Amino acid sequence: MLSEEILFAINDADDGMLEAVSCRLGYRVQAAPARLGRLSRRAALLAAVIAAFLAFSAVAYAANLWGIREMFNNPNMELPEAAEDLIVSQSESGQGAGIRCQVTESLCDVNQILLTVTVSGDETHILVPQDALPEDPLESIGRDGEGTLADHAARQGKTLLYIGATLALPGPEGPEVHAQGIQTTCISDSEMALLIQAERPAGSSLEGAALCVTTLEEGASVPERLEVPVALTEAAAETELIFAPVDPDAVPGVRVGEATVTISPLGVSATWPETMTNAEDYYKIMKIDFEELTDFEGSGSVLGDDGVYHNQISMGQGTVTDTLTVHYYDWDKQPIGDIIFKKK
Protein backbone atom coordinates (compact mmCIF):
# COMPACT_ATOMS: atom_id res chain seq x y z
CA MET A 1 0.00 0.00 0.00
CA LEU A 2 1.11 3.50 -0.77
CA SER A 3 1.04 4.64 2.84
CA GLU A 4 3.48 1.93 3.86
CA GLU A 5 5.66 2.61 0.85
CA ILE A 6 5.78 6.25 1.81
CA LEU A 7 6.98 5.46 5.30
CA PHE A 8 9.95 3.66 3.75
CA ALA A 9 10.44 6.12 0.91
CA ILE A 10 10.77 9.19 3.11
CA ASN A 11 13.56 7.60 5.12
CA ASP A 12 16.17 9.37 3.03
CA ALA A 13 14.81 12.83 3.72
CA ASP A 14 17.18 15.79 3.68
CA ASP A 15 19.54 15.78 6.68
CA GLY A 16 19.06 19.46 7.34
CA MET A 17 15.28 19.11 7.39
CA LEU A 18 15.51 16.21 9.82
CA GLU A 19 17.85 18.05 12.14
CA ALA A 20 15.55 21.07 12.15
CA VAL A 21 12.56 18.90 13.04
CA SER A 22 14.40 16.92 15.70
CA CYS A 23 15.50 20.18 17.32
CA ARG A 24 11.96 21.45 17.32
CA LEU A 25 10.72 18.20 18.80
CA GLY A 26 13.45 18.39 21.42
CA TYR A 27 14.91 15.09 20.22
CA ARG A 28 18.22 16.50 19.16
CA VAL A 29 21.12 15.42 21.33
CA GLN A 30 22.86 18.07 23.34
CA ALA A 31 25.54 19.54 21.14
CA ALA A 32 29.03 18.70 22.28
CA PRO A 33 31.32 21.60 23.14
CA ALA A 34 32.26 23.33 19.92
CA ARG A 35 35.87 22.32 20.08
CA LEU A 36 36.40 22.31 16.35
CA GLY A 37 35.21 25.87 15.95
CA ARG A 38 37.58 27.09 18.57
CA LEU A 39 40.32 24.93 17.21
CA SER A 40 39.93 26.41 13.77
CA ARG A 41 40.36 29.96 14.96
CA ARG A 42 43.30 29.05 17.13
CA ALA A 43 44.76 26.89 14.41
CA ALA A 44 44.49 29.79 11.99
CA LEU A 45 46.32 32.03 14.42
CA LEU A 46 48.99 29.46 15.10
CA ALA A 47 49.37 28.74 11.41
CA ALA A 48 49.86 32.44 10.74
CA VAL A 49 52.47 32.64 13.48
CA ILE A 50 54.39 29.65 12.19
CA ALA A 51 54.17 30.89 8.61
CA ALA A 52 55.77 34.16 9.68
CA PHE A 53 58.41 32.25 11.60
CA LEU A 54 59.26 30.08 8.61
CA ALA A 55 59.45 33.10 6.34
CA PHE A 56 62.35 34.43 8.34
CA SER A 57 64.18 31.19 8.78
CA ALA A 58 65.15 28.25 6.68
CA VAL A 59 65.20 26.20 9.85
CA ALA A 60 62.21 23.95 10.25
CA TYR A 61 59.94 24.46 13.24
CA ALA A 62 61.12 23.36 16.61
CA ALA A 63 59.29 20.13 17.24
CA ASN A 64 58.29 21.02 20.77
CA LEU A 65 56.57 24.18 19.56
CA TRP A 66 53.60 21.94 18.89
CA GLY A 67 53.48 20.42 22.32
CA ILE A 68 50.63 20.04 24.78
CA ARG A 69 50.63 23.68 25.91
CA GLU A 70 50.26 24.84 22.34
CA MET A 71 47.84 22.19 21.16
CA PHE A 72 45.52 21.88 24.15
CA ASN A 73 42.41 23.74 23.16
CA ASN A 74 39.23 23.32 25.08
CA PRO A 75 36.61 26.03 24.79
CA ASN A 76 35.63 25.47 28.39
CA MET A 77 38.98 25.50 30.11
CA GLU A 78 42.65 26.23 29.85
CA LEU A 79 45.19 23.56 30.60
CA PRO A 80 45.53 23.79 34.40
CA GLU A 81 48.83 25.36 35.48
CA ALA A 82 49.50 22.50 37.87
CA ALA A 83 49.23 20.11 34.95
CA GLU A 84 51.64 22.10 32.77
CA ASP A 85 54.41 21.39 35.26
CA LEU A 86 53.93 17.67 34.74
CA ILE A 87 54.32 17.58 30.96
CA VAL A 88 56.96 15.06 29.89
CA SER A 89 59.13 15.47 26.76
CA GLN A 90 59.05 12.48 24.42
CA SER A 91 61.60 11.50 21.78
CA GLU A 92 60.06 8.52 19.97
CA SER A 93 59.81 8.69 16.20
CA GLY A 94 58.96 6.47 13.26
CA GLN A 95 58.81 6.41 9.49
CA GLY A 96 56.48 4.56 7.14
CA ALA A 97 53.08 4.74 5.44
CA GLY A 98 54.38 7.74 3.50
CA ILE A 99 55.06 9.84 6.58
CA ARG A 100 57.50 10.52 9.36
CA CYS A 101 56.20 11.12 12.84
CA GLN A 102 57.79 12.55 15.95
CA VAL A 103 56.20 12.16 19.37
CA THR A 104 56.81 15.40 21.24
CA GLU A 105 55.14 15.49 24.67
CA SER A 106 52.88 13.52 27.00
CA LEU A 107 50.92 14.06 30.17
CA CYS A 108 49.28 11.13 31.96
CA ASP A 109 47.11 10.92 35.00
CA VAL A 110 45.01 8.04 36.21
CA ASN A 111 42.13 8.83 33.84
CA GLN A 112 43.62 10.69 30.91
CA ILE A 113 46.54 10.62 28.55
CA LEU A 114 47.51 13.64 26.49
CA LEU A 115 50.04 13.03 23.73
CA THR A 116 51.32 15.30 20.99
CA VAL A 117 52.87 14.13 17.75
CA THR A 118 54.10 15.94 14.68
CA VAL A 119 53.61 14.24 11.30
CA SER A 120 55.57 15.14 8.15
CA GLY A 121 54.77 13.97 4.63
CA ASP A 122 56.51 14.13 1.29
CA GLU A 123 56.19 16.73 -1.44
CA THR A 124 53.51 14.85 -3.33
CA HIS A 125 50.89 15.02 -0.59
CA ILE A 126 48.89 17.57 1.32
CA LEU A 127 48.28 16.36 4.85
CA VAL A 128 44.77 16.88 6.15
CA PRO A 129 42.94 15.53 9.22
CA GLN A 130 41.22 12.21 8.72
CA ASP A 131 37.83 13.77 9.32
CA ALA A 132 38.29 16.34 6.55
CA LEU A 133 36.32 16.07 3.32
CA PRO A 134 37.63 17.12 -0.10
CA GLU A 135 34.80 19.63 -0.38
CA ASP A 136 35.67 21.32 2.94
CA PRO A 137 36.96 24.87 2.55
CA LEU A 138 40.71 25.31 2.92
CA GLU A 139 40.15 27.56 5.91
CA SER A 140 38.47 24.67 7.74
CA ILE A 141 41.91 23.28 8.46
CA GLY A 142 43.26 26.67 9.50
CA ARG A 143 45.02 27.46 6.23
CA ASP A 144 44.70 30.71 4.34
CA GLY A 145 43.44 30.57 0.79
CA GLU A 146 40.40 30.21 -1.40
CA GLY A 147 38.51 27.13 -2.46
CA THR A 148 38.22 23.65 -1.11
CA LEU A 149 40.84 21.17 0.01
CA ALA A 150 40.40 19.39 -3.33
CA ASP A 151 40.92 22.69 -5.18
CA HIS A 152 44.05 23.39 -3.16
CA ALA A 153 45.46 19.94 -3.89
CA ALA A 154 44.67 20.28 -7.59
CA ARG A 155 46.37 23.69 -7.77
CA GLN A 156 49.50 22.22 -6.22
CA GLY A 157 49.38 19.07 -8.31
CA LYS A 158 49.31 17.06 -5.09
CA THR A 159 47.08 14.43 -3.51
CA LEU A 160 45.23 14.73 -0.22
CA LEU A 161 46.58 12.41 2.47
CA TYR A 162 44.23 11.90 5.41
CA ILE A 163 45.99 11.52 8.74
CA GLY A 164 44.52 9.91 11.83
CA ALA A 165 46.05 8.59 15.03
CA THR A 166 45.15 6.47 18.02
CA LEU A 167 46.91 5.54 21.20
CA ALA A 168 46.68 1.88 22.23
CA LEU A 169 47.29 0.65 25.75
CA PRO A 170 48.13 -2.93 26.68
CA GLY A 171 45.07 -4.97 27.67
CA PRO A 172 44.57 -8.52 28.86
CA GLU A 173 44.03 -9.74 25.31
CA GLY A 174 46.34 -7.38 23.47
CA PRO A 175 46.43 -3.66 22.68
CA GLU A 176 43.23 -1.79 23.48
CA VAL A 177 42.14 1.57 22.19
CA HIS A 178 39.83 3.53 24.44
CA ALA A 179 37.70 6.59 23.81
CA GLN A 180 39.83 9.42 22.54
CA GLY A 181 39.70 12.64 20.67
CA ILE A 182 42.16 14.33 18.38
CA GLN A 183 42.89 17.98 17.78
CA THR A 184 44.93 18.83 14.73
CA THR A 185 46.86 21.80 13.44
CA CYS A 186 47.94 21.83 9.80
CA ILE A 187 51.26 23.64 9.96
CA SER A 188 51.91 23.51 6.23
CA ASP A 189 50.93 21.31 3.30
CA SER A 190 53.35 18.64 4.45
CA GLU A 191 53.31 19.05 8.22
CA MET A 192 50.64 18.48 10.80
CA ALA A 193 50.59 18.44 14.58
CA LEU A 194 48.14 16.27 16.53
CA LEU A 195 47.07 16.19 20.14
CA ILE A 196 45.56 12.87 21.20
CA GLN A 197 43.47 12.95 24.34
CA ALA A 198 42.73 9.39 25.41
CA GLU A 199 40.69 7.98 28.25
CA ARG A 200 42.50 5.56 30.45
CA PRO A 201 40.63 2.68 32.07
CA ALA A 202 41.00 2.22 35.81
CA GLY A 203 44.06 0.21 36.71
CA SER A 204 45.48 0.16 33.20
CA SER A 205 49.23 0.02 32.70
CA LEU A 206 51.13 2.51 30.60
CA GLU A 207 53.89 0.05 29.80
CA GLY A 208 53.63 -1.14 26.22
CA ALA A 209 51.64 1.84 24.93
CA ALA A 210 51.82 2.39 21.19
CA LEU A 211 50.90 5.23 18.89
CA CYS A 212 49.27 4.17 15.63
CA VAL A 213 49.19 6.75 12.85
CA THR A 214 46.95 5.91 9.90
CA THR A 215 47.22 7.46 6.46
CA LEU A 216 44.72 7.23 3.66
CA GLU A 217 45.44 8.71 0.25
CA GLU A 218 42.48 10.35 -1.50
CA GLY A 219 40.89 7.73 -3.71
CA ALA A 220 42.39 4.80 -1.83
CA SER A 221 40.20 2.53 0.25
CA VAL A 222 42.68 0.86 2.58
CA PRO A 223 44.55 2.95 5.13
CA GLU A 224 48.22 2.35 5.89
CA ARG A 225 49.43 2.19 9.48
CA LEU A 226 52.58 3.25 11.22
CA GLU A 227 53.07 2.05 14.78
CA VAL A 228 55.43 3.75 17.17
CA PRO A 229 55.98 2.37 20.69
CA VAL A 230 55.72 5.15 23.26
CA ALA A 231 57.22 5.10 26.75
CA LEU A 232 54.69 6.92 28.91
CA THR A 233 55.23 8.04 32.47
CA GLU A 234 52.53 8.55 35.04
CA ALA A 235 53.34 12.14 35.83
CA ALA A 236 50.31 13.29 37.71
CA ALA A 237 49.57 12.15 41.22
CA GLU A 238 45.92 11.67 42.06
CA THR A 239 43.56 11.16 44.97
CA GLU A 240 40.67 8.72 44.81
CA LEU A 241 37.53 9.30 46.85
CA ILE A 242 34.26 7.41 47.18
CA PHE A 243 30.95 9.26 47.44
CA ALA A 244 27.65 7.60 48.34
CA PRO A 245 24.26 8.90 47.12
CA VAL A 246 22.02 10.26 49.88
CA ASP A 247 18.94 9.10 47.96
CA PRO A 248 19.81 6.75 45.10
CA ASP A 249 16.27 7.07 43.68
CA ALA A 250 15.99 10.84 43.78
CA VAL A 251 15.74 11.09 39.98
CA PRO A 252 12.77 9.31 38.34
CA GLY A 253 13.68 6.32 36.22
CA VAL A 254 17.14 5.70 37.60
CA ARG A 255 18.89 4.35 40.67
CA VAL A 256 22.46 5.50 41.12
CA GLY A 257 25.30 3.77 42.89
CA GLU A 258 28.43 5.05 44.60
CA ALA A 259 30.57 7.53 42.72
CA THR A 260 34.31 7.07 42.38
CA VAL A 261 35.97 10.46 42.18
CA THR A 262 39.60 10.99 41.26
CA ILE A 263 41.40 14.29 41.56
CA SER A 264 44.56 15.04 39.65
CA PRO A 265 46.28 18.18 38.34
CA LEU A 266 44.33 17.72 35.10
CA GLY A 267 41.03 17.96 36.92
CA VAL A 268 38.32 15.91 38.57
CA SER A 269 36.97 12.72 37.06
CA ALA A 270 33.95 10.85 38.38
CA THR A 271 32.02 7.76 37.45
CA TRP A 272 28.97 6.12 38.96
CA PRO A 273 26.63 3.30 37.91
CA GLU A 274 23.05 3.99 36.90
CA THR A 275 20.41 1.29 36.86
CA MET A 276 17.33 2.01 34.77
CA THR A 277 14.24 1.53 36.93
CA ASN A 278 11.70 2.91 34.47
CA ALA A 279 12.53 3.11 30.79
CA GLU A 280 10.12 5.90 29.95
CA ASP A 281 11.45 8.13 32.70
CA TYR A 282 15.05 7.15 32.09
CA TYR A 283 14.91 8.16 28.46
CA LYS A 284 13.67 11.58 29.49
CA ILE A 285 17.10 12.29 30.98
CA MET A 286 18.97 14.47 28.54
CA LYS A 287 21.95 15.88 30.35
CA ILE A 288 23.55 16.38 33.72
CA ASP A 289 25.75 18.95 35.32
CA PHE A 290 27.42 19.45 38.65
CA GLU A 291 26.84 22.06 41.29
CA GLU A 292 30.46 22.07 42.35
CA LEU A 293 32.30 21.35 39.11
CA THR A 294 32.30 23.28 35.88
CA ASP A 295 33.77 23.18 32.44
CA PHE A 296 34.30 19.51 32.25
CA GLU A 297 35.28 17.87 29.01
CA GLY A 298 31.98 16.17 28.60
CA SER A 299 29.77 13.66 30.33
CA GLY A 300 28.06 10.60 29.07
CA SER A 301 26.32 7.45 30.11
CA VAL A 302 27.83 4.31 28.64
CA LEU A 303 26.36 0.82 28.83
CA GLY A 304 29.00 -1.38 30.42
CA ASP A 305 29.70 -5.07 29.91
CA ASP A 306 27.84 -5.65 33.17
CA GLY A 307 24.62 -4.38 31.59
CA VAL A 308 24.64 -1.30 33.79
CA TYR A 309 24.95 2.27 32.55
CA HIS A 310 27.96 4.14 33.89
CA ASN A 311 27.81 7.91 33.95
CA GLN A 312 31.18 9.53 33.73
CA ILE A 313 32.77 12.92 33.51
CA SER A 314 36.39 13.87 33.11
CA MET A 315 38.60 16.87 33.70
CA GLY A 316 36.03 18.73 35.75
CA GLN A 317 37.34 21.95 37.20
CA GLY A 318 36.45 23.05 40.71
CA THR A 319 36.93 22.20 44.33
CA VAL A 320 35.71 18.88 45.65
CA THR A 321 34.37 19.10 49.17
CA ASP A 322 32.30 16.56 51.12
CA THR A 323 29.29 16.95 48.85
CA LEU A 324 28.77 16.52 45.13
CA THR A 325 25.42 17.53 43.66
CA VAL A 326 24.45 16.32 40.21
CA HIS A 327 21.56 18.07 38.45
CA TYR A 328 19.61 15.99 35.93
CA TYR A 329 17.74 17.70 33.10
CA ASP A 330 15.18 16.58 30.53
CA TRP A 331 15.14 17.24 26.80
CA ASP A 332 13.67 20.68 27.40
CA LYS A 333 16.59 21.44 29.69
CA GLN A 334 14.15 21.51 32.60
CA PRO A 335 15.44 20.11 35.93
CA ILE A 336 14.00 16.71 36.79
CA GLY A 337 15.90 15.94 39.97
CA ASP A 338 19.19 16.09 41.82
CA ILE A 339 21.43 13.36 43.12
CA ILE A 340 23.42 14.41 46.17
CA PHE A 341 26.55 12.42 46.91
CA LYS A 342 28.28 12.56 50.30
CA LYS A 343 31.92 11.62 50.79
CA LYS A 344 32.30 8.34 52.66
Add this chain to the structure above:
Amino acid sequence: MEDKEIVNLYWQRDEEAIPATAAKYGSYCRIIAYNFLGSAEDAEECVNDTWLGAWNSMPANRPARLAPYLAKLTRWLSLGRLRDSRRLKRGGGETSLALEELSEVLDSGMDVQLQIERRELAAAIRRFLAGLDEDKRQVFLARYWFMAPVKEIARRFGFSESKVKSMLSRTCRELREKLEEEHYVERRNIVCHK
Protein backbone atom coordinates in the same frame (compact mmCIF):
# COMPACT_ATOMS: atom_id res chain seq x y z
CA MET B 1 33.26 13.78 21.64
CA GLU B 2 32.83 15.53 18.32
CA ASP B 3 31.02 13.71 15.51
CA LYS B 4 34.09 13.76 13.33
CA GLU B 5 36.11 12.16 16.09
CA ILE B 6 33.52 9.42 16.45
CA VAL B 7 33.49 8.83 12.68
CA ASN B 8 37.28 8.64 12.84
CA LEU B 9 37.01 5.83 15.35
CA TYR B 10 34.78 3.88 12.95
CA TRP B 11 37.22 4.46 10.13
CA GLN B 12 40.06 3.25 12.30
CA ARG B 13 38.01 0.15 13.15
CA ASP B 14 38.26 1.19 16.77
CA GLU B 15 35.62 -0.57 18.86
CA GLU B 16 35.39 2.45 21.13
CA ALA B 17 33.37 4.01 18.33
CA ILE B 18 30.29 2.19 19.57
CA PRO B 19 30.30 3.31 23.23
CA ALA B 20 31.18 6.81 22.07
CA THR B 21 28.20 6.78 19.71
CA ALA B 22 25.94 5.29 22.35
CA ALA B 23 26.97 7.90 24.89
CA LYS B 24 26.16 10.76 22.57
CA TYR B 25 23.27 9.44 20.50
CA GLY B 26 21.78 6.60 22.57
CA SER B 27 18.87 8.63 23.89
CA TYR B 28 18.21 10.20 20.51
CA CYS B 29 18.02 6.90 18.67
CA ARG B 30 16.07 5.22 21.47
CA ILE B 31 13.30 7.77 21.32
CA ILE B 32 12.98 7.32 17.56
CA ALA B 33 12.87 3.54 17.88
CA TYR B 34 10.43 3.79 20.78
CA ASN B 35 8.06 5.97 18.74
CA PHE B 36 7.94 3.25 16.09
CA LEU B 37 7.98 0.14 18.22
CA GLY B 38 6.20 1.23 21.38
CA SER B 39 8.34 -1.00 23.53
CA ALA B 40 11.42 0.01 25.49
CA GLU B 41 12.88 -3.46 25.13
CA ASP B 42 12.37 -3.57 21.36
CA ALA B 43 13.70 -0.04 21.09
CA GLU B 44 16.85 -0.99 22.96
CA GLU B 45 17.41 -3.97 20.67
CA CYS B 46 16.84 -1.81 17.63
CA VAL B 47 19.31 0.78 18.87
CA ASN B 48 21.90 -1.94 19.39
CA ASP B 49 21.26 -2.99 15.78
CA THR B 50 21.82 0.64 14.82
CA TRP B 51 25.31 0.56 16.35
CA LEU B 52 26.03 -2.62 14.44
CA GLY B 53 24.75 -0.99 11.26
CA ALA B 54 26.97 2.00 11.89
CA TRP B 55 29.95 -0.27 12.43
CA ASN B 56 29.26 -2.16 9.22
CA SER B 57 28.72 0.96 7.12
CA MET B 58 31.67 3.10 8.25
CA PRO B 59 33.84 2.79 6.27
CA ALA B 60 32.82 3.12 3.44
CA ASN B 61 30.52 5.95 4.52
CA ARG B 62 31.88 9.08 6.15
CA PRO B 63 28.78 11.02 7.20
CA ALA B 64 29.31 14.71 7.69
CA ARG B 65 26.31 14.73 10.05
CA LEU B 66 26.17 11.78 12.38
CA ALA B 67 22.80 12.53 14.01
CA PRO B 68 20.65 12.15 10.87
CA TYR B 69 22.80 9.27 9.68
CA LEU B 70 22.12 7.31 12.86
CA ALA B 71 18.51 8.45 12.98
CA LYS B 72 17.93 7.10 9.47
CA LEU B 73 19.55 3.80 10.39
CA THR B 74 17.38 3.54 13.51
CA ARG B 75 14.22 4.43 11.66
CA TRP B 76 14.95 2.03 8.81
CA LEU B 77 15.67 -0.80 11.22
CA SER B 78 12.55 -0.04 13.25
CA LEU B 79 10.38 -0.13 10.12
CA GLY B 80 12.08 -3.30 8.96
CA ARG B 81 11.51 -4.89 12.34
CA LEU B 82 7.81 -4.07 12.18
CA ARG B 83 7.49 -5.22 8.58
CA ASP B 84 9.31 -8.48 9.21
CA SER B 85 7.15 -9.27 12.18
CA ARG B 86 4.08 -8.29 10.16
CA ARG B 87 3.23 -5.75 12.79
CA LEU B 88 3.42 -2.73 10.55
CA LYS B 89 -0.31 -2.26 10.50
CA ARG B 90 -1.13 -3.34 13.98
CA GLY B 91 2.13 -1.68 15.11
CA GLY B 92 4.15 -0.71 17.31
CA GLY B 93 3.98 2.71 18.97
CA GLU B 94 2.63 5.45 16.80
CA THR B 95 3.18 3.56 13.57
CA SER B 96 -0.24 2.00 13.19
CA LEU B 97 -1.95 5.30 13.93
CA ALA B 98 0.26 7.15 11.48
CA LEU B 99 -0.39 4.54 8.81
CA GLU B 100 -4.12 4.88 9.31
CA GLU B 101 -3.87 8.63 8.87
CA LEU B 102 -1.81 8.26 5.72
CA SER B 103 -3.99 5.53 4.26
CA GLU B 104 -7.20 7.48 4.80
CA VAL B 105 -6.05 9.84 2.13
CA LEU B 106 -3.43 8.05 0.15
CA ASP B 107 -4.59 4.48 -0.13
CA SER B 108 -8.22 5.00 -1.02
CA GLY B 109 -8.76 4.15 -4.65
CA MET B 110 -5.06 4.22 -5.38
CA ASP B 111 -2.24 1.81 -5.68
CA VAL B 112 1.42 2.14 -6.25
CA GLN B 113 2.60 1.32 -9.70
CA LEU B 114 4.25 -1.93 -8.96
CA GLN B 115 7.14 -1.24 -11.24
CA ILE B 116 8.07 1.99 -9.54
CA GLU B 117 11.39 2.02 -7.92
CA ARG B 118 11.20 3.11 -4.32
CA ARG B 119 14.03 5.46 -5.12
CA GLU B 120 11.89 7.31 -7.63
CA LEU B 121 9.09 7.57 -5.14
CA ALA B 122 11.57 8.89 -2.58
CA ALA B 123 12.79 11.49 -5.05
CA ALA B 124 9.24 12.60 -5.76
CA ILE B 125 8.53 12.95 -2.06
CA ARG B 126 11.76 14.90 -1.55
CA ARG B 127 10.70 17.35 -4.24
CA PHE B 128 7.29 17.63 -2.63
CA LEU B 129 8.76 18.30 0.82
CA ALA B 130 11.16 20.90 -0.55
CA GLY B 131 8.21 22.80 -1.97
CA LEU B 132 6.21 22.89 1.26
CA ASP B 133 6.28 25.83 3.63
CA GLU B 134 8.43 25.18 6.65
CA ASP B 135 5.76 24.60 9.29
CA LYS B 136 3.85 22.14 7.14
CA ARG B 137 7.02 20.30 6.20
CA GLN B 138 8.21 20.07 9.77
CA VAL B 139 4.86 18.86 11.09
CA PHE B 140 4.70 16.26 8.31
CA LEU B 141 8.20 14.97 9.08
CA ALA B 142 7.62 15.11 12.83
CA ARG B 143 4.61 12.85 12.37
CA TYR B 144 5.63 10.51 9.56
CA TRP B 145 9.42 10.50 9.84
CA PHE B 146 9.86 10.68 13.60
CA MET B 147 6.46 9.15 14.41
CA ALA B 148 5.93 11.74 17.10
CA PRO B 149 2.43 11.63 18.62
CA VAL B 150 0.09 14.41 17.46
CA LYS B 151 -0.21 15.63 21.03
CA GLU B 152 3.55 15.97 21.33
CA ILE B 153 3.83 17.79 18.01
CA ALA B 154 1.12 20.20 19.08
CA ARG B 155 2.91 20.95 22.34
CA ARG B 156 6.35 21.32 20.78
CA PHE B 157 5.22 23.41 17.83
CA GLY B 158 2.80 25.53 19.81
CA PHE B 159 -0.23 24.51 17.72
CA SER B 160 -3.55 23.06 18.82
CA GLU B 161 -4.00 19.33 18.22
CA SER B 162 -6.79 20.03 15.76
CA LYS B 163 -4.53 22.35 13.81
CA VAL B 164 -1.82 19.68 13.62
CA LYS B 165 -4.35 17.10 12.42
CA SER B 166 -5.70 19.52 9.86
CA MET B 167 -2.20 20.38 8.60
CA LEU B 168 -1.34 16.69 8.30
CA SER B 169 -4.52 15.86 6.46
CA ARG B 170 -4.05 18.75 4.05
CA THR B 171 -0.41 17.88 3.42
CA CYS B 172 -1.29 14.25 2.72
CA ARG B 173 -3.85 15.36 0.16
CA GLU B 174 -1.31 17.64 -1.48
CA LEU B 175 1.15 14.76 -1.55
CA ARG B 176 -1.43 12.56 -3.19
CA GLU B 177 -2.09 15.18 -5.85
CA LYS B 178 1.61 15.63 -6.42
CA LEU B 179 2.15 11.92 -6.86
CA GLU B 180 -0.78 11.78 -9.24
CA GLU B 181 0.64 14.65 -11.24
CA GLU B 182 3.95 12.89 -11.50
CA HIS B 183 2.20 9.66 -12.46
CA TYR B 184 3.53 7.78 -9.49
CA VAL B 185 0.13 6.47 -8.68
CA GLU B 186 -2.65 5.07 -10.76
CA ARG B 187 -6.22 5.66 -9.90
CA ARG B 188 -8.22 2.50 -9.80
CA ASN B 189 -11.42 4.38 -9.91
CA ILE B 190 -12.52 7.90 -10.45
CA VAL B 191 -13.98 8.56 -7.04
CA CYS B 192 -11.44 9.15 -4.36
CA HIS B 193 -11.90 10.32 -0.82
CA LYS B 194 -10.74 13.85 -1.32
